[in-house]
Amino acid sequence: MRLYGYWRSSATYRVRIALNLKQLHYSYVPVHLVKEGGGQHLAEYQKLNPAELVPTLVEEDGNVINQSLAIIEYLDEVYPELVSFLPVSPLAKAKVRTLVHDIACDIQPLANLRVLQYLNTTLQCSDSQQKNWSKHWIETGLKGIEQRLQSSAGRYCFGNEVSLADIYLVPQVYNALRFSLDLDNYPLIQLIYLNCNQLAAFIAAKPENQPDAE
Amino acid sequence: MRLYGYWRSSATYRVRIALNLKQLHYSYVPVHLVKEGGGQHLAEYQKLNPAELVPTLVEEDGNVINQSLAIIEYLDEVYPELVSFLPVSPLAKAKVRTLVHDIACDIQPLANLRVLQYLNTTLQCSDSQQKNWSKHWIETGLKGIEQRLQSSAGRYCFGNEVSLADIYLVPQVYNALRFSLDLDNYPLIQLIYLNCNQLAAFIAAKPENQPDAE
Known part of the structure; x- marks a missing residue:
């Protein structure tokens, strides 16, 4: 899967931690949030995320998920192995x-x-x-x-x-x-x-x- | 259970909708966010919510939950009857x-x-x-x-x-x-x-x- 993000974005940082804890391999696609007005506002990225924010996760089968918390809770549900991000009760x-x-x-x-x-x-x-x-x-x-x-x-x-x-x-x-x-x-x-x-x-x-x- | 909130607070409004959809009875404790510097900052309320924000849900057995989304997801899990707030997949x-x-x-x-x-x-x-x-x-x-x-x-x-x-x-x-x-x-x-x-x-x-x- 591919993670669109920015090195210093907190929201991207969270998803990187989650992917690492689950030991999931991903390719990282940098979106520069400042240079040339911000890559998050380009039409190509806007198709992936209408909110024009990072991060975005794109799965191998093409599923696109925006919002760090939606992405991380999704990963936790789909990949329950290794660690669980939430307690049971x-x-x-x-x-x-x-x-x-x-x-x-x-x-x-x-x-x-x-x-x-x-x-x-x-x-x-x-x-x-x-x-x-x-x-x-x-x-x-x-x-x-x-x-x-x-x-x-x-x-x-x-x-x-x-x-x-x-x-x-x-x-x-x-x-x-x-x-x-x-x-x-x-x-x-x-x-x-x-x-x-x-x-x-x-x-x-x-x-x-x-x-x-x- | 008791819901501490304010009539015009969006976050309280969300919890009211959720409680109503689940047909759960609750008593409503108003916390005036503006008058006299804001009831959310009083020591008594701060014990219930260190973030000094509304809403707060207090269950009959004394459990205290803050943050509207945490409250609503909790209600959805504990009271799965009537409606489910999230799809299955x-x-x-x-x-x-x-x-x-x-x-x-x-x-x-x-x-x-x-x-x-x-x-x-x-x-x-x-x-x-x-x-x-x-x-x-x-x-x-x-x-x-x-x-x-x-x-x-x-x-x-x-x-x-x-x-x-x-x-x-x-x-x-x-x-x-x-x-x-x-x-x-x-x-x-x-x-x-x-x-x-x-x-x-x-x-x-x-x-x-x-x-x-x-």
Whole structure:
């Protein structure tokens, strides 16, 4: 299968981790989100993803799936071998999903490229206003997550098995570090980030280890 | 069970639709998001939801679940009777989830109350800048969704059965209409919105039909 993405896109990073955890082979098709107005807006890519965002997964038989979370839950269902991204009990599953949506809905979409571009271009925000914006939403989100983790974390976000929540947390923390966020305020998040990044699947998925890294 | 929410919150609206479709009885606990700095920030509520957002579902046995999507997927799993919010095939499920995340991740979080408050207070954006901001993200999102629906819609977002996608679409369209968005540019979305709003579960969930409506 083919994964269309961008090295520094959090959403692509999540799918890379998921594919690696499942040990699924894929070819990586870089879509440069900035150069020449952004490859995600080209007609050819727009056919694969009308939302003009990355990532997109295209299976060998031609099935096209957009949205990182839809892709990852699909992979988990179709390839149940090796690891499961969600616990079995409905309540435990809900707890993991809560952490996932804290990031997927309430942090990442607010501090991503297209929003910063709008702040910069349309609202003419200064560099420091843009930086404060990102930091504000990341800090607000991580504060709530740190509190949730007090009742769920073990070695990872939910006990001692890697789950969907870790697949979401690691790219978000990577992004937070780009904004020089001090992780000392989030000891559990910091610990889980370090633990995940000892695993081969997470290391291979890092932005700097992608062929399109700059 | 108890649902903590706010009449005009999209995320609460979704959960109300889901509870109604499953014909589950619940008591509704209003959390006023604006008055006196916002009830979601009070210590008592923060214990239920560290993210200080609505909704929160509290089950009779005391289980607490945050994040609308985690709540709704939980309800669907625990109460499989009457209707199922997701189709059976993994690929169909992924298609429905893509539509859900288009809204839950890429539209709603950008145009919600706390973001508009930040634009207003911290960035000192004018009323028209705030309105344009919301319209921009809603229009960008709905444009992609309208295109996706061309290959999935029947009477509802995904064929002729109500799914999770409709539970997300209706509150988003309701919100778009508050920003005077012209739905004529989105004929499938408009049609599905009208079809859903003929169903008792959707009518009873409307913001204006809640006890805390103003």
